[in-house]
Amino acid sequence: MERTLAIIKPDATKKRIIGKIIARIEQEGFTIVRMKLVHLTKDEAKGFYIVHKDKGFYDSLCEFMSSGPVVLMVLEAENAIKLWREVMGATDPAQAKPGTLRHTHGFSIERNTVHGSDARDTAEWEISYFFKK
Numbered sequence: 031m032e033r034t035l036a037i038i039k040p041d042a043t044k045k046r047i048i049g050k051i052i053a054r055i056e057q058e059g060f061t062i063v064r065m066k067l068v069h070l071t072k073d074e075a076k077g078f079y080i081v082h083k084d085k086g087f088y089d090s091l092c093e094f095m096s097s098g099p100v101v102l103m104v105l106e107a108e109n110a111i112k113l114w115r116e117v118m119g120a121t122d123p124a125q126a127k128p129g130t131l132r133h134t135h136g137f138s139i140e141r142n143t144v145h146g147s148d149a150r151d152t153a154e155w156e157i158s159y160f161f162k163k
């Protein structure tokens with residue numbers, strides 16, 4: 031079994047589609063092992079996305095991620111990291127396959143509805159950033 035961090039982003043909580051996204055997560059066979067609704071501070075968002083600190087979109091991304099509530103979840107499944115990335119779809123909703131969450135609900139490459147860890151080491155780091163053992 032593998033674990034990944036999933037975030038339902040502020041664009042999605044604002045649109046009141048938390049329930050739809052969680053229903054999809056359960057349909058796909060994930061077990062939600064930790065979950066909380068929080069309003070991140072800009073500093074918390076900056077810390078979480080520190081790997082992107084040199085990118086042109088960093089400030090805007092952190093502003094967006096602290097603009098409203100987010101749902102933080104630890105998902106467990108076999109190959110959870112890859113499976114959740116498939117369910118989310120490509121980062122840019124315009125490039126995401128039909129049926130993926132970002133294709134269905136995403137607004138832009140920044141306001142793209144959900145986040146998921148991209149590898150085992152980042153999943154471990156991202157989970158520990160938000161959830162104490």
Ligand code: CMP
Nearest residue numbers: 082087091121139140141142144145146
């Ligand atoms: P996420 O999977 O959370 O990882 C980094 C986030 O940065 C990404 O989703 C988008 O929200 C955002 N992002 C990535 N690339 C761009 C970009 N070119 N312009 C604006 N935001 C971006």
